[in-house]
Amino acid sequence: MTDHRAAKTPTLRSLSKRQWIKICAGAAVIASVVGGGLATRGIYTQHHQQTPTAQVTAFSATDSEAASRGDVRTPLDGTSYVKVVVNGKSQNVFGTNFTDVKSVLDAADITLEPTDTVSPALDQKVSENTTITIERADAKMQTVEQKVPFNTIRKEDPNLAKGEEKVETEGQEGILENTNLVQMAGDKVVSSNTFTSWLKKAPVDKVILVGTKTEAPKATSNTNSSSNANSSSNSNNSSSSAASSNIGTTVPVGEMQQWAHDYLLANGGTEADFTATVYIIGHESGWSVSATNPSSGAYGLPQALPGSKMGSHGADWATNYQTQLRWFWDYCKSRYGSIQGAYAFWQANHWY
Structure with missing residues (x-):
């Protein structure tokens, strides 16, 4: 006979001790698996959500940031x-x-x-x-103007008779503005030290044209005369072309320029290199070793920016004109190929 009674459903109370141990062990395993998964997921998420901190290595001094x-x-x-x-x-x-x-x-x-x-x-x-x-x-700032002497440049001119001279440009002194820190004791000046200086007005060189033209020999015939005339014309054109590239010979003024002149010629330089040097330095700093541009801070004879760049040629770059000039010449050669190359660039752009 078939038994139609419902099967008994186990209850918590009906579970044996052994069954309770099995249930608890299983729950522990499930909990450890789930917990381990959550923990691993947390580590993975944290690793990929972290944003690296940007490291600043350099910046421009003029940057607004x-x-x-x-x-x-x-x-x-x-x-x-x-x-x-x-x-x-x-x-x-x-x-x-x-x-x-x-x-x-x-x-x-x-x-x-x-x-x-x-x-x-x-x-x-x-x-x-x-x-x-x-x-x-007991100290005050005092601004004074100092005259900057001009140089005299002699240039050959094939259009003037040999031995003839003509002033092409009259020289004008420049102006160097110095700000001095003056120490006072009552009305007496105890000491005065230059705090800053800058070239307010560049000097204008005096340019003297020196004639090199010689008279052509007198023609003996019309044919020869024509030939000689053409020859003379070609000669003059050639001389004129040479004169246009000749920037002249400059007479040194003062100790610094004399040293620069002698140093250049003793180390393979030319009179034209010296003329180019005098022109650029004269227009940049007025030959003031401590000249400082009030806006950019460019410093020294060549107005290096910053001045400490000249430290590559000597630790005394701030006060030694020889160190500054050696740096200047090397800078001209490395950037423009030559001192005269820097001069040509300055003529065209009014800076170098």
């Missing part, structure tokens, strides 16, 4: 500059590896007096936004 790029300025060429204000007059001090205020003042060759007040403190680290302010008692 510069202030957010670190506490120590590290421009592309490894140099930096810090603004220094003395009694209201400011200048940019260029150098390398500035660390604190004292390192900047040392680079600027600024010697503090016992009564000077400096802000921030000498051991304060400098950043791209640092402005060093110095107040010097």
Whole structure:
């Protein structure tokens, strides 16, 4: 006979101890698998959602974002500059590896007096936004103009008779504007040091044309006369072409120019190289070793930007005219092929 009674459904109470152990063990395994999967998923998600932090390695000193790029300025060429204000007059001090205020003042060759007040403190680290302010008692800034002598250039002219001379351009002195820090004791000037200088007006060289033309021999016949005339014409054209490329011979003025002249000629240079040197330096700095462009901070005889570039030719680049000139000549050769190449570029563009 078939049994039509419903099968008994096990209840929690009806489970044996062994069955309870099996159920708990199974639940533990499932929990560990699920938990491990979630943990692994968390690690994977975290690894792929993290955004790498951008590392700033360099920036332009004129960049508007510069202030957010670190506490120590590290421009592309490894140099930096810090603004220094003395009694209201400011200048940019260029150098390398500035660390604190004292390192900047040392680079600027600024010697503090016992009564000077400096802000921030000498051991304060400098950043791209640092402005060093110095107040010097019993001192004032005094602006004076200094005359820059002009040079005399002699150029050959085939259109003038040999031995004849003619002034093509009258010379004019230039003007160098110096700002001096003057220390006073009552009405007496105790000391005066040049704080900044810049070329306010470039000198104009005096140009003297020197004739090289010689009289052609008298013709003996019409044919010869025509031939000689053509020959003379060709000769004059050739001389004229040569004269156009001749930038003349310059008479040195002062110790720096005399050294430059002698150094160039002793090292394979020419009179034309010296003339080109005198012209460029005269128009860039007025032959002031410490000339500083008030807007860009370009420095020295060749107006190197920054001036510390000249350090490749000597640690005394800030004060030694010989170091500055050697750097200038090498710069002209590397960028324009020659000193006269730089001169030609300056003539066409009014900068180099």
